[in-house]
Amino acid sequence: MRHQLVGIDAIEAALERPVAGGAARAGLQLILVQRGLRDGRVAALCGRARERGVPVRETSAADLWRMAAAVAPPPQLLGLWGPDPKPALGELLARPGAVWLLAGSAYAGNAGYAIRTAEVSGAAGIVIEAAFAPEQRRRALRFSMHAERFFPVLWERAEEVIARAGECRRPIFALEDEGTCAPWDVDLSGAPLLIVGAERDGIRPALLEHCDAVLRLPMAGFIPAYNVQAAFAAVALERLRQLSTQGVEDPR
Numbered sequence: 001m002r003h004q005l006v007g008i009d010a011i012e013a014a015l016e017r018p019v020a021g022g023a024a025r026a027g028l029q030l031i032l033v034q035r036g037l038r039d040g041r042v043a044a045l046c047g048r049a050r051e052r053g054v055p056v057r058e059t060s061a062a063d064l065w066r067m068a069a070a071v072a073p074p075p076q077l078l079g080l081w082g083p084d085p086k087p088a089l090g091e092l093l094a095r096p097g098a099v100w101l102l103a104g105s106a107y108a109g110n111a112g113y114a115i116r117t118a119e120v121s122g123a124a125g126i127v128i129e130a131a132f133a134p135e136q137r138r139r140a141l142r143f144s145m146h147a148e149r150f151f152p153v154l155w156e157r158a159e160e161v162i163a164r165a166g167e168c169r170r171p172i173f174a175l176e177d178e179g180t181c182a183p184w185d186v187d188l189s190g191a192p193l194l195i196v197g198a199e200r201d202g203i204r205p206a207l208l209e210h211c212d213a214v215l216r217l218p219m220a221g222f223i224p225a226y227n228v229q230a231a232f233a234a235v236a237l238e239r240l241r242q243l244s245t246q247g248v249e250d251p252r
Helices: 008-016 040-051 061-067 089-094 108-120 134-143 158-167 228-245
Strands: 003-006 026-034 056-059 077-083 099-103 125-129 153-155 172-175 193-196 213-215
Touching (some): 003 008, 008 026, 008 040, 026 061, 040 056, 061 077, 099 108, 099 158, 108 228, 125 158, 158 172, 158 193
Parallel strands (some): 026 056, 099 125, 125 153, 172 213
Antiparallel strands (some): 003 077
């Protein structure tokens, strides 16, 4: 589970806290500090964090405000407590929680919004399959508010992801226009692999063959499909709804 640590007292306490074990070893993973901040106690904290291998990154006051919009006044530093945000594919798929696969994406903007939606909705991580040049990957990460700083974003072939998910006994659900059931007709609350396809061509038939169910969002208009961003968000929110009805707290 990922959560924010607001202010120096909370981050200092986390720095001294033992690392939790399990499939997703949790600890202090990142400190964001306001660029240009001059404070001796903060400088000492950042020095101790670096000595222990915790990354410290300077960022703008606006970024900190966006990251902690519910906090008043806006914090001058934030910490991330949670599992390692840079796992290998096998380690990510062994963790609890949902993992998303965006298969065959052609647009950096859609990939970036998918990354952000996956993180905000508490997923364990997301895997992107896309023939992006380096600049396109950078654009996608900018659209995501640079969620890769604290959230697993992997770039892998879809076939490899599905094979590894099967080894981890994850249920595999795809979202496609030809689906036969609605998202609320299946149990999304466990640790599924959720597949969304390319903007134009959808999910390749060879990938659909490995799915436990293919989901379809209801549509009532003349235009034949939702934008991939809207479809992605609808399933992410349905999963959170199912978790809330079971009394499960925010999965982060």
